[in-house]
Amino acid sequence: MGFQHREEHVDEGMLLVQANIDDMNPELCSYVGDLLFEAGANDVYWVPIIMKKGRPGIMLNVLVGDCELSSIEEVIFRETTTIGLRYMRAVCHRLARQFESVATPWGEINVKVGYHRGDMVQFAPEFKDCEQAAKQHGVPLKRVYDEVRRLFLSRIS
Amino acid sequence: MGFQHREEHVDEGMLLVQANIDDMNPELCSYVGDLLFEAGANDVYWVPIIMKKGRPGIMLNVLVGDCELSSIEEVIFRETTTIGLRYMRAVCHRLARQFESVATPWGEINVKVGYHRGDMVQFAPEFKDCEQAAKQHGVPLKRVYDEVRRLFLSRIS
Amino acid sequence: MGFQHREEHVDEGMLLVQANIDDMNPELCSYVGDLLFEAGANDVYWVPIIMKKGRPGIMLNVLVGDCELSSIEEVIFRETTTIGLRYMRAVCHRLARQFESVATPWGEINVKVGYHRGDMVQFAPEFKDCEQAAKQHGVPLKRVYDEVRRLFLSRIS
């Protein structure tokens, strides 16, 4: 049915980069996240933390391959207010992924399917596709999700 | 035994003042908290929240009596970066409180005791006293707490 | 199909009771929650907060009807370590609810359906039913959820 197959794999050359930030305007976070993805980050997320002297802070987390470390550091130092960061070795295990298309009353919508050892274990309607359909047709986004899931499940069962 | 008694009471003239803050250096929080207590706040606390565009923010909460509202607003507008705040009517129910003193190997330590309808329902060693004893005598703070609680309980049982 | 209908309604006699807790063993939370539901709470939830002197605390929230306030206060003062609490007037708007049963490969499972102004806007497989089916038949819980949702949607569409 679908294609764009990518094999399940274990990547041993990953790093989890972290920086604790307590003196940055949080408005900048989303912008910084975008730049980090552009610079090669595999994932970016933020954790609310409590820092020295009880200050509410945020910990930036970036998952990145060995080779992109220096680009990522460049972005972190240039765009956030931290004067230090740390990283730890990490191994990433990623499922095989495949996109399949489902015909809905609101057009074709992609479903990302995940395989573990050959078995389908995940399927998730693409957010962007669903959001666009919901906006265009004025239906609740959750209804689009539900219907895509129903149609996908009906096809494979 | 103790004194400084304050009756259990219900205070209907309280306000819960809130301000969502997404563009302030979080280093300022503790300082702002101190000023709010000086200006008459009964309590001050911060809640990590997620704001517009997914920004990590902090919500300032101040519990305050009707009469202090304007001083509190003054501090919030002068010292934080918010351009608006909101408040809701709140009723506070506070237990009767009494301080009692317990003799420990590290000196006298106060215990704050709370009474609901005449029954003792709470007792808490005073943090400042315990902290000072722990520092001065080089014992773990948790051990001081435990011993104060044990001595207090043994006396009343 | 189903029954146990309860009308959509607006309840003006509700209170949101809150207590900030910074000196209680968090192990107690789930037990306290159970007692609060027994004492008549409509809902109980906890919010991580940052309190005076930067202490990580938890704010207990209880949604309760006017008439149960005093039972709820009793539980809070007897079972937690707070020496004060506050409450605010709240209006609750609850959808009409109805339970419908869906026949699945793992037995009958209930779905809670919510109606707003006569239109079905929500439907949620009952967690307890799904959990039991998943355990008994050794299937992933998420697969049970998905299948119940699919069957329910197929029936009504």
Add this chain to the structure above:
Amino acid sequence: MGFQHREEHVDEGMLLVQANIDDMNPELCSYVGDLLFEAGANDVYWVPIIMKKGRPGIMLNVLVGDCELSSIEEVIFRETTTIGLRYMRAVCHRLARQFESVATPWGEINVKVGYHRGDMVQFAPEFKDCEQAAKQHGVPLKRVYDEVRRLFLSRIS
């Protein structure tokens, strides 16, 4: 200098609408937020909470005027998975606001200025303007912010 003046005012007809959500795909949050703003919300934010049975949930908060309540409820029931919501009366105090323009090496950038009782107490470079300048000219966003603040302050001092 500037215009678009809006007077400092206290709005007594506001409501804080809340819904606890423990069974919704969090991907939907930003979309729901956008719809709520379109439906008249003054502010929308999310609070991470711990719900019944220790479930990690999110509490939706919407600040809204009396008159928009029913549109807001419509969006919440249609687009989220909650089967109930609550609201509390709130009073909003908003500063007078004025936009002023600052000439920077990267073009004109607006600054939102807030006045309390006639005194300037806040000023904040507009995020969108700064973000666009940073992207277009390839300079760190924080540097744009800093420079706009410096120029604005130099002008008024």
Add this chain to the structure above:
Amino acid sequence: MGFQHREEHVDEGMLLVQANIDDMNPELCSYVGDLLFEAGANDVYWVPIIMKKGRPGIMLNVLVGDCELSSIEEVIFRETTTIGLRYMRAVCHRLARQFESVATPWGEINVKVGYHRGDMVQFAPEFKDCEQAAKQHGVPLKRVYDEVRRLFLSRIS
């Protein structure tokens, strides 16, 4: 007095497995946690995070020995919605533990005692025992805890 002694030890063969989840019904968390413990996890906990596009998400954390990794991965992929996970090498240092029994007015209650280099540094009444005593005898759970701690401390001092 007690037995069931386990020596203080340092375990170098541990892994911290993490998965960021932004599209799962949080109702599933406790069930997933139970399955992970059954599959050999040493610890399971969840961290509220902010993910791509400002989505509120939860990060699943599992502490597990090298040998159980593949069973843990199986559970994560089968029962959650993630299409990837990561892990990092971790060293665990665990105290010697011993259970001792304390006779209370509400029956025998176990206390878990922790030793570091031969010194008792921790003691904690067993939650399950205390909870059962509190329920059975209708006393506040915190009072059971306090009394167990008092009796244990009185015995050893």
Add this chain to the structure above:
Amino acid sequence: MGFQHREEHVDEGMLLVQANIDDMNPELCSYVGDLLFEAGANDVYWVPIIMKKGRPGIMLNVLVGDCELSSIEEVIFRETTTIGLRYMRAVCHRLARQFESVATPWGEINVKVGYHRGDMVQFAPEFKDCEQAAKQHGVPLKRVYDEVRRLFLSRIS
């Protein structure tokens, strides 16, 4: 201009020590943090988490050099209630730092400046200096920050 220069460097001998705590009075956190810094911690922060059985807990994080591990463990076991901890190898990348002094209407205030590959990427007014100036002269702390930043930027541009 300034001095106290410390070179940008990458430190490979760091450890991130973590302990999950669900049965400690959170009042102790700040005291424990102080002791950890005294024992050689490079950084200490707390993360709100959800533990087994849905308990709200806090995860202690300590960043520390190899050589201080045992002192840090000593403090954690003696002062908190955990019976185990874990640590992971971490690499720390710290910017070159230099303190420069800025003359303000409220006295000299230090600015910590950070350099990445020779370029200035960070500058932050010292919190303690600003706080003292704000207190002594009765000006808003944020205004002190803003003015220090403005003066520093004007000097270098």
